[in-house]
Amino acid sequence: MKKHIRNKGFLYSLLTLLLFTTLFANFPTKASAVELGLEAEAAILVDANSGKILYELNPDMTLPPASMSKMMTEYLLLEAIHNKQVSWDQEVSITDYVYKISQNTKLSNVPLRKDIKYTVRELYESMAIYSANGSTIALAETIAGSETNFIKMMNDKAQALGMEDAKFVNSTGLNNQDLLGMHPKGTGETEENMMSPRSVAILAYSLLKDYPEVLETASIPFKKFTKGIDGEGISMLNWNAMLPNIPGYLQQFAYQGVDGLKTGSTSLAGYCFTGTAERNGMRLISVVMKTNSQYKRFEETKKLFDYGFSNFVEKELFPANYQVKKHDVLKVEKGKQKEVQIASKEALKTVIKTNEEELYEPKLILDKKALTKKGTLVAPAEKGQKVGYLTYEYKGENNYGYLLKNGAASEKVAIVTQTGVEKANWFSLTMRAIGGFFADIWSSVAGGIAGLFS
Structure with a gap:
């Protein structure tokens, strides 16, 4: 019986060793991911x-x-x-x-x-x-x-x-x-x-x-x-x-x-x-x-x-006027319109490994200095006004990075407004303020009433 247990334990240990060996053998690293057989130091x-x-x-x-x-x-x-x-x-x-x-x-x-x-x-x-x-x-x-x-x-x-x-x-x-x-x-x-x-x-x-x-x-x-x-x-x-x-x-x-x-x-x-x-x-x-x-x-x-x-190959990942899904508009404060469409000013190109295009996902970075703390744009705004930039995120392996520490900064294009937004006149702004005031009151009242029944 003891011999049977020892044999079983040995088999478990052997299987565990084989599992870890297989995992590490197939785990890609920067040093071994590409082997060109270079005869150079x-x-x-x-x-x-x-x-x-x-x-x-x-x-x-x-x-x-x-x-x-x-x-x-x-x-x-x-x-x-x-x-x-x-x-x-x-x-x-x-x-x-x-x-x-x-x-x-x-x-x-x-x-x-x-x-x-x-x-x-x-x-x-x-x-x-x-x-x-x-x-x-x-x-x-x-x-x-x-x-x-x-x-x-x-x-x-x-x-x-x-x-x-x-x-x-x-x-x-x-x-x-x-x-x-x-x-x-x-x-x-x-x-x-x-x-x-x-x-x-x-x-x-x-x-x-x-x-x-x-x-x-x-x-x-x-x-x-x-x-x-x-x-x-x-x-x-x-x-x-x-x-x-x-x-x-x-x-x-x-x-x-x-x-x-x-x-x-x-x-x-x-x-x-x-x-x-x-x-x-x-x-x-x-x-x-x-x-x-x-x-x-x-x-x-x-x-x-x-x-x-x-x-x-050098590839166009995202064309000019590209819009990131669910991030294609910006809310606008004090404007005649309450939102504005945004898109890339130019196409974003980069050198990628062949057939890896699907491993590059768009990444939108908004410029905090161009927006309010709420992430909104304040009117007036011109057509083509820069509000951030479009870059990408690589989901593949063997990413060696760039020569320079800020190298990724070159791999981006501007995100700009697609139309201009005029500032709303004083009457419109006043009415919006009044509407917002009463909306806040109603929200407070509704919240209080709901609290009575909770």
Whole structure:
């Protein structure tokens, strides 16, 4: 009998273990929900319009970004151009520091000369296309007076953009030991810039949002740098082998829609790449960090882009003039009409996973500042007056959120009044007040009488 009880208890324990194992095996998590087989230390895939994260692998692991750091130099240069602090035609003299770095053929460089001047545009193109390190430092000195001053600007801008874990110690992304003892003051001799995939993606996202013209240069597959050391020019083949019009044997890595953005490699960083591609009006940003070969970074980026373009689509969730059920009108105080219709001013679009449209529910948020404490609108009100906004609530799984903390704020459209409401004249308002007064009295009396019989 005791043996039978023990066997029964064992069976119950076994069944319980199997039940929990099955439940946990099928419970989706962010880390395991999507498996792409990436051969990279960390990665992230983002919708470039909203900043919505579509895939992530160790997104907050801080790693050396190598020359992807130059995207921050590009950002600060384009900002200085827009603010008219620097001009494209401005001529730049080459300092001893820049000259020595630019002569190092083991690094990516166009050899610069001290006996001539270069325009900001020439230096910028050699940085954006060929990742020229000497040119990058020359631009940093032009903008800030010294690379030491410039890295303070880089770190300040990183914090302003929300790149919380980013740390810049130079303008190029090289290891400081490659700067021949001339690294910026206050930084260590063997230090290197550090960022997570999330921070790199924030930088790329901000660069594309604020200065989309960066792609005009980043997408150039090949160009001659005319002021070479021998006076005959230098051929600059873009390090981004995924550009569709890249020449020669690199065509095997070309990917439709790719037009940027920045490669990087050092002994510590391995090989990394921030890519961007656009298809059918949807632009994606990818970051892969620490792959083991020059071309592996492009193969892994292809996996990300294939996943993104195959599984996601920009969709109109709710059309313009959309009305949320049971929330299609607002009560109006002191108006000729007692209520007004409200609807979305524009269509609400977002990038969603294919066939998940039914998992997005409308969400109406009324603007408390535009309404009374009772949630009513006070006349007069104009047609098209904003009273709130329409967003959505996602009911599915594997929601990675957004790059930025306030990212969801971009996924909304205004809710506005459909007609104007004039203010009622004094007589109408007086009669309503009188009617309301007697209605309150009658309610009190009726309530008292009902209380006598309760």
